[in-house]
Amino acid sequence: MHKLLKDSPGEKIMLLGNEAIARGAVEAGVAFATTYPGTPSSEVSLNLFQMSQESDLYFEYSTNEKVSLEVAAAAANSGLRTFCMMKHVGLNVAADPLMTLAYIGVTAGMVILTADDPAMFSSQNEQDNRYYAKFGHLPMFEPSNVAEAKEMIKEAFELSETLRQPVILRTTTRINHSNAFVTFGEIKERKTKGRFERDPMRCVTVPAVARGLHVKLLERMDKAAGMAEESVFNFVTGQGVWGVVANGVSYHYALDAVKDLGIESKVKILRPGFSNPLPRKKIKDFLAGCEKVLVIEEGEPFMEEAVKAFAQEAGLVLPILGKTDALFTSLGEFHPAMVREKIAAFFGIDYTPAPKIDTSDVPEIANRPPNLCSGCSHRATFYAIKKAAEGMDVIHPSDIGCYTLGFMPPLSVGDFVVCMGGSVSSSCGFSKATDQKVVSVIGDSTFFHSGITGLVNAVFNRHNFTLVILENGITAMTGHQPHPGVDMELMGMSGYGRVNIENLVKALGVEHVSVIKPFKVKKSIETLKEAMAFDGVSVVISQEPCILWAKSIKLKKPRPFEVTDKCTDHKECINGIACPSFYIEEGRVKIDADTCVGCALCAQICPENAIRPLK
Amino acid sequence: MKTLRMVIVAVGGQGNLLASKVLGEAALIEGVEVRMSEIHGMAQRGGVVESSIIFGDASSSIISDGEADILLGFEPAETLRAIGRCSANTKVITNTATLPPFTVGIGKGAYPEVDEIKRVLKEKTAGLVAIDAMALARKAGSPMSVNIVLLGALIQTGALGFSKENVKEAIKRRIKPALVEMNLNAFDLGFEAAAAAV
Numbered sequence: 001m002h003k004l005l006k007d008s009p010g011e012k013i014m015l016l017g018n019e020a021i022a023r024g025a026v027e028a029g030v031a032f033a034t035t036y037p038g039t040p041s042s043e044v045s046l047n048l049f050q051m052s053q054e055s056d057l058y059f060e061y062s063t064n065e066k067v068s069l070e071v072a073a074a075a076a077n078s079g080l081r082t083f084c085m086m087k088h089v090g091l092n093v094a095a096d097p098l099m100t101l102a103y104i105g106v107t108a109g110m111v112i113l114t115a116d117d118p119a120m121f122s123s124q125n126e127q128d129n130r131y132y133a134k135f136g137h138l139p140m141f142e143p144s145n146v147a148e149a150k151e152m153i154k155e156a157f158e159l160s161e162t163l164r165q166p167v168i169l170r171t172t173t174r175i176n177h178s179n180a181f182v183t184f185g186e187i188k189e190r191k192t193k194g195r196f197e198r199d200p201m202r203c204v205t206v207p208a209v210a211r212g213l214h215v216k217l218l219e220r221m222d223k224a225a226g227m228a229e230e231s232v233f234n235f236v237t238g239q240g241v242w243g244v245v246a247n248g249v250s251y252h253y254a255l256d257a258v259k260d261l262g263i264e265s266k267v268k269i270l271r272p273g274f275s276n277p278l279p280r281k282k283i284k285d286f287l288a289g290c291e292k293v294l295v296i297e298e299g300e301p302f303m304e305e306a307v308k309a310f311a312q313e314a315g316l317v318l319p320i321l322g323k324t325d326a327l328f329t330s331l332g333e334f335h336p337a338m339v340r341e342k343i344a345a346f347f348g349i350d351y352t353p354a355p356k357i358d359t360s361d362v363p364e365i366a367n368r369p370p371n372l373c374s375g376c377s378h379r380a381t382f383y384a385i386k387k388a389a390e391g392m393d394v395i396h397p398s399d400i401g402c403y404t405l406g407f408m409p410p411l412s413v414g415d416f417v418v419c420m421g422g423s424v425s426s427s428c429g430f431s432k433a434t435d436q437k438v439v440s441v442i443g444d445s446t447f448f449h450s451g452i453t454g455l456v457n458a459v460f461n462r463h464n465f466t467l468v469i470l471e472n473g474i475t476a477m478t479g480h481q482p483h484p485g486v487d488m489e490l491m492g493m494s495g496y497g498r499v500n501i502e503n504l505v506k507a508l509g510v511e512h513v514s515v516i517k518p519f520k521v522k523k524s525i526e527t528l529k530e531a532m533a534f535d536g537v538s539v540v541i542s543q544e545p546c547i548l549w550a551k552s553i554k555l556k557k558p559r560p561f562e563v564t565d566k567c568t569d570h571k572e573c574i575n576g577i578a579c580p581s582f583y584i585e586e587g588r589v590k591i592d593a594d595t596c597v598g599c600a601l602c603a604q605i606c607p608e609n610a611i612r613p614l615k
Numbered sequence: 616m617k618t619l620r621m622v623i624v625a626v627g628g629q630g631n632l633l634a635s636k637v638l639g640e641a642a643l644i645e646g647v648e649v650r651m652s653e654i655h656g657m658a659q660r661g662g663v664v665e666s667s668i669i670f671g672d673a674s675s676s677i678i679s680d681g682e683a684d685i686l687l688g689f690e691p692a693e694t695l696r697a698i699g700r701c702s703a704n705t706k707v708i709t710n711t712a713t714l715p716p717f718t719v720g721i722g723k724g725a726y727p728e729v730d731e732i733k734r735v736l737k738e739k740t741a742g743l744v745a746i747d748a749m750a751l752a753r754k755a756g757s758p759m760s761v762n763i764v765l766l767g768a769l770i771q772t773g774a775l776g777f778s779k780e781n782v783k784e785a786i787k788r789r790i791k792p793a794l795v796e797m798n799l800n801a802f803d804l805g806f807e808a809a810a811a812a813v
Contacts, residue, residue, distance in 0.1 A: 012643070145650075146676075174652055178651060178676040180676070181643065252675045256673050335677055336673075336677065336682070337680070337682060354702055357681065357698060357702060363727040363732075364724070365692050365724070368692075368693070368718065369716075369718070371717055574721055579717070583719075584720050
């Protein structure tokens with residue numbers, strides 16, 4: 001049995017934040033769950049996916065976040081407790097249904113998880129999604145730690161059901177990817193089949209209806225504001241005339257800092273956990289007892305601006321600071337020493353940080369940037385693209401996935417990366433705005449996510465570029481989730497359909513479509529050259545399973561290669577493809593047999609034919 | 616328990632997340648509060664993977680620069696790169712078997728001599744235990760057991776205060792049954808090597 005399905009209330013177990021969130025949803029009786037995977041949210045959905053295979057919980061990997069939210073919206077309006085989860089930028093994709101679903105509401109509890117990523121550990125921006133809650137008029141919860149995340153999602157379902165309004169659960173990476181002990185609670189019974197009751201005056205958002213819904217939405221948020229005043233998640237700890245307002249992980253940094261600085265008797269901390277709408281009265285009461293207040297929040301001054309406005313409303317004049325040059329930044333993430341130092345500075349406490357180690361004489365160490373794996377099929381495709389485009393003035397729009405890493409030398413395929421699907425549409429623009437050759441790349445999962453519409457645009461507007469679809473048969477970057485092109489039988493699962501990318505692309509009207517096997521290097525280069533010579537939109541589908549995935553399902557067995565004595569040290573291999581299995585020993589290129597999987601890419605490009613399977 | 620902050624650095628694929636989970640389980644057995652933080656995603660494609668583990672009373676789950684009490688490094692250059700996480704009071708345990716980044720192979724940067732790495736770590740911190748965990752892991756039966764070899768070394772130093780028995784029990788609970796015996800052997804080899812290294 002999946003560890004998160006165990007009906008063992010009281011059991012204490014070490015869980016990843018994302019596991020705790022999944023467990024909380026199960027305890028809340030969630031019956032319907034949808035997602036498009038995205039770090040740092042991915043393990044929430046992965047666990048629900050696994051649990052759905054051994055329970056009556058419905059789970060799906062949807063094609064993208066917009067689809068995911070719309071699927072979920074229907075379930076939540078059919079009386080099922082529904083959970084829709086995504087990373088922060090995913091909510092941009094789902095923003096269209098989000099803003100109007102807020103008007104319609106739900107008939108059963110619905111929670112939308114947005115996993116924000118301050119410091120961008122694995123994201124293209126560090127936007128602060130708390131503004132979506134304010135923007136869309138949705139109640140929001142923000143946990144400060146792993147155990148609280150589990151309790152909060154349960155409360156979020158209750159609140160959603162009471163208000164008949166979706167509720168946002170907003171986390172940051174340090175909640176999603178922290179581990180802590182969590183105590184299991186009881187699992188509420190799941191209601192897995194619902195019924196949609198027609199209610200066009202609520203569910204059909206023509207202007208005349210929507211005007212009335214907007215009024216009701218504001219009424220619901222007034223009710224939510226009253227509930228935020230009473231919520232156990234909006235609390236004050238400590239006492240004193242120095243105030244701190246801190247949310248999320250910053251609350252714990254502040255708590256530790258106050259203890260470390262020995263100012264427990266002087267500082268009280270307000271922690272808003274039910275943070276939209278903010279508890280206006282509670283905050284005003286808090287401010288009334290303070291001489292000065294420091295607001296500690298990663299990201300934007302979301303609370304700070306509200307707290308200042310509340311002070312103005314209450315006629316309170318006191319210093320309230322947060323984001324200033326001398327205090328906190330909107331950049332990156334915070335950490336305990338930073339918060340300790342800023343608290344000390346703000347309240348005028350003597351504090352000398354422990355002396356730092358002198359690192360000025362530490363020898364230089366080569367960087368270790370992330371790299372495509374040994375045997376990654378993308379490397380072979382990128383190499384072929386480079387060879388096919390040799391001598392041309394070429395732009396390579398790329399997209400979001402492992403293959404984004406192809407922008408680094410020596411492969412250097414990746415000149416413009418905006419968002420999921422952006423490779424295709426930006427290719428349209430580049431091909432019209434310039435006379436440069438455009439050869440773009442997109443992964444298969446990303447193509448389904450949001451590449452298709454761009455390609456339809458290219459066919460209709462007669463753009464001129466070559467799109468290479470990297471079909472590795474899985475959503476690799478986020479940990480091997482399925483997508484509509486995946487052969488689910490390889491995952492040992494039945495009952496799924498499958499969309500064939502080649503047929504799809506042809507059906508869209510692309511006139512020049514070809515398929516390559518990227519580890520057949522010469523043939524791939526030839527095929528790419530033909531596609532690039534075509535005047536119009538051409539698509540090349542590069543088919544080869546993700547090597548990590550292939551190894552994990554035993555589709556491929558590693559067969560390492562070695563550099564033999566025939567090597568005359570051209571270094572074409574190491575300089576051309578930079579596979580992480582290469583290393584230099586006494587000036588000679590070697591292959592690490594522990595990590596080489598035997599893709600034979602290097603063997604095919606070696607001018608001396610010196611790379612052979614290890615005997 | 617007094618707060619104890621430990622940073623583990625490794626190269627993606629070396630199994631530091633599993634090592635962290637074993638220590639978390641050991642903390643449960645020891646009755647010690649623990650919070651851990653780890654970096655997933657892009658960082659795992661051959662990049663540096665870092666875990667922070669905080670035992671005891673503090674409520675934060677990450678560790679600021681200069682504030683690690685223990686630094687456990689799975690790869691010598693990565694241990695050195697993380698020296699900013701240490702103070703003069705930090706105890707350091709490192710593997711000496713190198714995994715040079717591919718950037719070195721293509722001539723984009725240097726890899727320091729292991730002896731030099733050891734010298735710098737020893738000079739700037741409160742003590743260094745350096746063992747060839749890769750050789751011991753192979754001896755135990757699999758290069759994949761480097762992580763558990765290093766846990767053995769960590770426990771031997773006493774820096775954490777956990778008993779050998781409790782960590783071994785955690786290994787049994789957290790590692791696939793088929794691999795338990797090999798990993799227990801790896802743990803012992805690391806433990807013995809650390810004892811000999813001092």
